[in-house]
Amino acid sequence: DGGITQSPKYLFRKEGQNVTLSCEQNLNHDAMYWYRQDPGQGLRLIYYSQIVNDFQKGDIAEGYSVSREKKESFPLTVTSAQKNPTAFYLCASSIVGGSYEQYFGPGTRLTVT
């Protein structure tokens, strides 16, 4: 089955530590996205990538970093510079052009104490 996987589902870290969230897709999509969702809120774009070895900042990129070394993978690092990292993180992918529909992974809930 094709799809997007995110791991782990729940992640706990101490304040001051960097943490990397995994996102893998086997849909052969060129574009991948990272969103942050706070309780009762909508989706805010952190970073996106439309091609390997290239990525762009979204609306709330500060305190986050990404890499896109492979088409299938788009890991997100939450750095210690992120002031309020506790949130639900969603990864998505899409084709470039066409319907613009984004396919989402199951999400990772990060708790930093």
Next chain:
Amino acid sequence: GESVGLHLPTLSVQEGDNSIINCAYSNSASDYFIWYKQESGKGPQFIIDIRSNMDKRQGQRVTVLLNKTVKHLSLQIAATQPGDSAVYFCAENSMDSNYQLIWGAGTKLIIKP
């Protein structure tokens, strides 16, 4: 600037009744609109989409209506079932936004037995 907003943050509907979820957008250049359903703790799932050259599109128990005159989008769910309980997001895409989706705040749909 560009924005997508929702009129009602929470909507309570009797099981079996029809649900109507509304969404306003402000970018007249938007040419694609999409609705997602997000169940608690999960990633958003695609429901239905519509292009700006249409004013109505139907799926299984769902209908999306687009009124470009007043920049309004609605999602109608027929014969609402308990499984329809979720948060519903509208999003828009335009040629101005690098194929990103611009997300609304979401409406929580509650089904009363």
